[in-house]
Amino acid sequence: MKILSVDDSATMRKIIGRVVGMLGYDLLEAGTGEDGIAVLEQNVADVALVIMDINMPGMDGISALEAIKANERTRNVPVMMVTTDSDRQRIIQAVRAGAANYVTKPFTHDDLAAKIADTLGASEF
Incomplete structure (x- = not known):
């Protein structure tokens, strides 16, 4: 299974990637909300979780979350937000x-x- 990190900071995606790897998941990455939605749609069967920054230029994390939840194919994928x-x-x-x-x-x-x-629930680990 995979975890998708959506963050405009490559450094933050790298940090998240280390943790994801330690937990035994593969990492998918996107630098914008729009790209995150596209990556999720292409990989929805394999994505266990989306970790998304709230504050991004262009489509922010809230708007991307709303689009994910409005899409019948992606609405059941859990989304965890990253914020200050x-x-x-x-x-x-x-x-x-x-x-x-x-x-x-x-x-x-x-x-x-x-x-x-x-x-993801303790049963995942």
Whole structure:
């Protein structure tokens, strides 16, 4: 199974990729909300989770989340949002739009691994 990281920061995608690899998943990457939706649509059968930044140029994470949840093919894929501590209102907005979980920056590898495990359910590990 695969985890899709959607973030405009290549460094953040690399950090997420390390944790995803430690958990035994393959990483797919996208640098924009639009690209994330396209990658998910092409790989929907193999994607266990999308980890998406809220704040991205162009299509932000909330808009991409709404598009994923509106699409019959992708709506059941859980989406975990990545945000900063100061984004409380955006976190509420994301949860209302269908986010399964969120993690706040900065986070440790252990924090992210725990959030992934929580989002996917302990039976995955």
